[in-house]
Amino acid sequence: MTNSDEQRNDAELSGKIKPADIRNLRAKGAIHQLNFSELPTLTVKLAQALPALQSVENLWLWCDVTRKAMQHVIKIPGLRVLDILAIEGPGKLPGFADASSLEIFRANFYLSEEDVTAVLQAPSLIELGMQGATLSPHIIDMMLAHPHLAALDMESTEFDDAMALTLSASKKIHSLDIGATKITGTGLAHLTRMTQLKSLDLWATQVTIADLDLLTQLPQLEYLSLGNFDDMPSLDAAELIPRLEALPALNNIWLDGIKFDEQQAARLRTRVARVNITCA
Secondary structure, three states: OOHHHHHHOOEEEEOOOOHHHHHHHHHHOEEEEEEEEEEEEEOHHHHOOHHHOOEEEEEEEEEEEEHHHHHHHOOOOOOOEEEEEEEEOOOOOOOHHHOOOOOEEEEOOOOOHHHHHHHOOOOOOOEEEOOOOOOOHHHHHHHHHOOOOOEEEOOOOOOOHHHHHHHOOOOOOOEEEOOOOOOOHHHHHHHOOOOOOOEEEOOOOOOOOOHHHHHHHOOOOOEEEEEOOOOOOOOOHHHHHHHHHOOOOOOEEEEEOOOOOHHHHHHHHHHOOEEEEEOO
8 A cells, every 4th residue: 555545545455355344444434445356246245334434435346246235335425436347146226316425337247227227316427337238228318317427438338320319419428438339420420419528439330430520520529549359440540640630629549459650650649649559
């Protein structure tokens, strides 16, 4: 634990822990960040001890957690950020409507439509990470109706052009990760109605190099992610660079699986402050 961690009053539990190990953390008072790691599964027996803590602002569960245990996790006082490796087992996710301080929820893999519906009951939710989750038009409608939701990570979901048309009515969502989804240029054209977008991830989609001309309709776009799986067709760097240079607010880009020579990479870096190029 670093000096910074000590000042922030962070804590970590790992391996084979017991409920008493969690209860003993109450003596630490208000905890900024609590991490669970190298733990097979956070069970009900363990999770029951969590609501007795004075408060935890950020909880990182680098382990699986059962749905039944989640009813105790969500009752932790002061919980603002909840990151979970995966939720498993039978049951529902009750209690989110009462999680008044929860602003950020990320749980990748295995979230059902019922799970996502439950999470969207959190009244103060600003950011939702749901990679690989079951997605439906009903969920998109709920996202639009939420009063505060501004950032969405829907990578590897069934997000498609029809859902893009519906979501494009949002005036609040400014960060959108739709990598590895069914979005095409048609859907991207819909999304350009969201002129407030500042961050957009289009990695591993069917959006073509010509479709990227649509991005000039997003005057506030600061971050962009593009590319594809290693064994899939790649965008051409020579065609891509002028399109990126045409985006006035762009200052951060991640380009994966796109081959740039040294001159091309240097040209791009003179225009964009942060350039991350990853290529096998």
